[in-house]
Amino acid sequence: MKTESLKIIGMTCAACAKSIERVVGRLEGVEDVSVNFAAEKANVRYNPKLTRLSEIKQAISKAGYKALEIESSNKVDEDKARKEKEISTLWTKFIISAVFAVPLLYIAMAPMITWLNLPMPGWLDHMNYPLQYALAELILTIPIIVVGYRFYTVGFKAIMRRSPNMDSLIAMGTSAAIIYSLYSTYSICMGDFGAVEGLYFESAGIIITLILLGKSLEAVSKGKTSEAIKKLMGLAPKTAIVVQGDKEIEISVEEVETGDVILVRPGAKIPVDGEIIEGYTSVDESMLTGESIPVEKHVGDKVIGASINKHGSFKFKAVKVGEDTVLAQIIKLVEDAQGSKAPIAKIADVVSGYFVPIVFAIAVLAASGWYFSGEPVIFSLTIFISILVIACPCALGLATPTAIMVGTGKGAEYGILIKSGEALETAHKVDTIVFDKTGTITEGNPEITDIVTAGSFERNRLLQIAASAEKGSEHPLGEAIVKGAKKESISLLKVDKFAAIPGHGIEVQIEGADILLGNSKLMIDRNIELEQLERESDRLASEGKTPMYIAVDNKLTGIIAVADVVKESSSGAIKRLHKMGIEVVMITGDNRRTAEAIAGQVGIDRVLAEVLPQDKANEVKKLQAMNKKVAMVGDGINDAPALAQADIGIAIGSGTDVAMESADIVLMRSDLMDVPTAIQLSKSTITNIKQNLFWAFAYNTAGIPIAAGLLHLFGGPLLNPVIAAAAMSFSSVSVLANALRLRGFKPH
Numbered sequence: 001m002k003t004e005s006l007k008i009i010g011m012t013c014a015a016c017a018k019s020i021e022r023v024v025g026r027l028e029g030v031e032d033v034s035v036n037f038a039a040e041k042a043n044v045r046y047n048p049k050l051t052r053l054s055e056i057k058q059a060i061s062k063a064g065y066k067a068l069e070i071e072s073s074n075k076v077d078e079d080k081a082r083k084e085k086e087i088s089t090l091w092t093k094f095i096i097s098a099v100f101a102v103p104l105l106y107i108a109m110a111p112m113i114t115w116l117n118l119p120m121p122g123w124l125d126h127m128n129y130p131l132q133y134a135l136a137e138l139i140l141t142i143p144i145i146v147v148g149y150r151f152y153t154v155g156f157k158a159i160m161r162r163s164p165n166m167d168s169l170i171a172m173g174t175s176a177a178i179i180y181s182l183y184s185t186y187s188i189c190m191g192d193f194g195a196v197e198g199l200y201f202e203s204a205g206i207i208i209t210l211i212l213l214g215k216s217l218e219a220v221s222k223g224k225t226s227e228a229i230k231k232l233m234g235l236a237p238k239t240a241i242v243v244q245g246d247k248e249i250e251i252s253v254e255e256v257e258t259g260d261v262i263l264v265r266p267g268a269k270i271p272v273d274g275e276i277i278e279g280y281t282s283v284d285e286s287m288l289t290g291e292s293i294p295v296e297k298h299v300g301d302k303v304i305g306a307s308i309n310k311h312g313s314f315k316f317k318a319v320k321v322g323e324d325t326v327l328a329q330i331i332k333l334v335e336d337a338q339g340s341k342a343p344i345a346k347i348a349d350v351v352s353g354y355f356v357p358i359v360f361a362i363a364v365l366a367a368s369g370w371y372f373s374g375e376p377v378i379f380s381l382t383i384f385i386s387i388l389v390i391a392c393p394c395a396l397g398l399a400t401p402t403a404i405m406v407g408t409g410k411g412a413e414y415g416i417l418i419k420s421g422e423a424l425e426t427a428h429k430v431d432t433i434v435f436d437k438t439g440t441i442t443e444g445n446p447e448i449t450d451i452v453t454a455g456s457f458e459r460n461r462l463l464q465i466a467a468s469a470e471k472g473s474e475h476p477l478g479e480a481i482v483k484g485a486k487k488e489s490i491s492l493l494k495v496d497k498f499a500a501i502p503g504h505g506i507e508v509q510i511e512g513a514d515i516l517l518g519n520s521k522l523m524i525d526r527n528i529e530l531e532q533l534e535r536e537s538d539r540l541a542s543e544g545k546t547p548m549y550i551a552v553d554n555k556l557t558g559i560i561a562v563a564d565v566v567k568e569s570s571s572g573a574i575k576r577l578h579k580m581g582i583e584v585v586m587i588t589g590d591n592r593r594t595a596e597a598i599a600g601q602v603g604i605d606r607v608l609a610e611v612l613p614q615d616k617a618n619e620v621k622k623l624q625a626m627n628k629k630v631a632m633v634g635d636g637i638n639d640a641p642a643l644a645q646a647d648i649g650i651a652i653g654s655g656t657d658v659a660m661e662s663a664d665i666v667l668m669r670s671d672l673m674d675v676p677t678a679i680q681l682s683k684s685t686i687t688n689i690k691q692n693l694f695w696a697f698a699y700n701t702a703g704i705p706i707a708a709g710l711l712h713l714f715g716g717p718l719l720n721p722v723i724a725a726a727a728m729s730f731s732s733v734s735v736l737a738n739a740l741r742l743r744g745f746k747p748h
Contacts, residue, residue, distance in 0.1 A: 008066070015164065032045040041335075144204075173207065203722055214730070239252060240256050273326055362387055448561070452536050467481050468508075506518060651665070673747075
């Protein structure tokens with residue numbers, strides 16, 4: 001199976017998206033198709049052996065739309081230019097139509113609003129010169145119809161294909177008004193001056209003008225929903241300085257190949273992902289990770305494309321280029337998320353799929369009902385046009401995708417990559433979060449936490465002996481001691497003899513002295529008295545630390561405790577989750593005593609200790625069996641099965657392939673505070689979607705009966721088609737404006 005994303009041009013409402021889904025879904029070999037109206041994108045999953053991409057594009061083209069393959073992230077300028085051109089064209093069309101619509105509205109309304117006593121040229125007096133009045137309205141209406149010709153070409157084509165859309169409603173409504181007005185003009189020519197009351201040119205002209213205004217505002221707003229993607233794409237540098245022998249050549253980033261040696265000067269952007277081979281610097285990675293403090297980089301360290309070199313000049317070898325870079329993967333993730341649908345969107349999809357044909361039926365029935373009840377043709381026509389114009393399901397189609405686009409884009413700004421609309425929706429339901437311990441709650445790198453000496457033995461001397469002894473050891477705890485000594489600039493001594501005692505520790509000889517370093521078992525085996533430091537050892541163990549005894553010439557000299565220290569953000573993040581009413585569970589392969597100690601430090605509710613990596617997914621399953629919505633937070637490598645099993649998998653880390661593959665949400669900063677932020681963002685987005693859907697449904701539910709003459713039935717006013725057009729445009733713009741409020745999201 002192959003998945004392809006296509007840019008769709010020419011959609012005007014949710015019914016268009018549904019129509020494309022229906023047409024493409026009928027093709028042999030197409031397994032799944034999802035069209036996002038707001039993102040103007042179609043994601044198609046198909047079997048390339050049964051159908052070709054060209055056939056999919058052809059089917060979309062036959063349906064009256066244009067399909068383009070989505071270009072690489074570096075070609076963002078083309079898409080931006082196309083968007084700007086579309087907005088500019090819409091504004092131009094609106095301005096032209098407004099130039100003719102204003103005088104058209106004036107001459108149509110002036111005779112009706114007699115109490116205002118509006119001045120009117122004598123030759124346009126509708127009572128004395130009805131034909132001139134009718135022709136003046138017709139002449140002003142024609143340019144508006146010409147400017148809005150797409151409503152008619154697309155709308156009537158859609159009717160012919162039996163998949164009517166928003167354009168069909170507008171085309172039918174305004175055509176009815178124009179045809180009836182032309183008939184009235186003909187009647188005036190034939191001497192029936194009373195037919196001047198049946199002119200509806202201004203309704204058609206003003207409706208098209210108002211809808212063009214709504215479409216222009218909509219296009220501007222839709223452009224803003226995907227600004228996060230544009231920002232990300234804009235981060236990519238355009239050129240790179242490649243070192244070839246003694247020469248430094250500036251080339252386009254697209255030409256950089258894996259293995260090229262690239263020079264980066266201070267203040268410049270790093271063009272692609274790679275590994276430093278010469279030099280030292282600090283790099284600002286905030287645009288990708290959200291981490292504001294520059295990260296120090298030495299030879300052998302990895303650098304990420306699009307991050308900014310702050311200080312030194314350095315050379316690095318290109319490791320990942322083009323679509324393989326971290327930035328390109330992030331852009332693809334966010335694009336896919338913005339193009340995806342949340343389950344809640346299916347409500348709107350189902351409704352909008354049936355909506356337009358039902359509206360046609362209601363319009364015909366209501367107009368016929370009023371006509372046969374004795375009302376004049378003009379009255380029935382007003383009802384017919386008003387229903388068709390007010391009932392457009394645009395707001396319904398925009399309600400969900402716009403909020404998802406803004407929500408996922410906002411997440412990307414905080415270094416939270418949400419992979420789909422489904423993940424964004426599910427996250428707000430989470431009531432239990434399972435954290436892996438090592439590398440998630442803790443730093444994942446053991447460090448010296450305590451040095452306790454016996455008697456008068458000096459602290460630094462104890463650390464020097466222990467680090468010198470452990471220099472030849474490959475044990476992680478030994479490495480932590482060596483690292484601690486280096487940190488304090490303590491010089492290491494020469495080791496004369498070295499012997500590892502598996503499961504116990506090591507025995508070495510330094511400067512003629514016999515040194516033992518290890519656990520209590522080793523000391524007891526060698527008959528070394530521990531009573532002096534036993535209480536200290538128990539205290540350290542109860543705090544989740546690993547105490548290591550050191551003896552010099554069979555005499556206990558001290559303890560060095562090593563622990564995988566808790567991340568600074570862990571405690572604060574867990575407090576925030578508790579405030580949100582979420583139960584927090586820790587899962588680890590460590591012994592229960594150490595696990596309980598770490599859990600106590602950060603306020604974990606429940607501990608699952610001594611769990612093997614392969615059993616983590618089963619533990620998640622057990623929680624799900626208790627009807628809990630479970631999120632799993634891990635590093636995305638050994639936790640992959642558990643991340644996949646959970647309702648929401650959250651990977652901590654700077655976007656490793658496994659993390660991106662197995663998790664639903666990736667936290668680029670490795671900061672646990674981003675876990676509650678992701679859930680808050682999900683809650684805010686879902687609240688926004690519900691508000692949008694409520695207003696879209698409420699608007700259509702209330703609008704159609706009013707347009708059908710419900711108020712008039714009880715002595716109230718009749719809805720003017722012009723007011724209906726204004727209300728319809730306003731509904732779409734208001735839904736977009738509400739979705740754009742999410743851009744102001746800030747975590748509590």
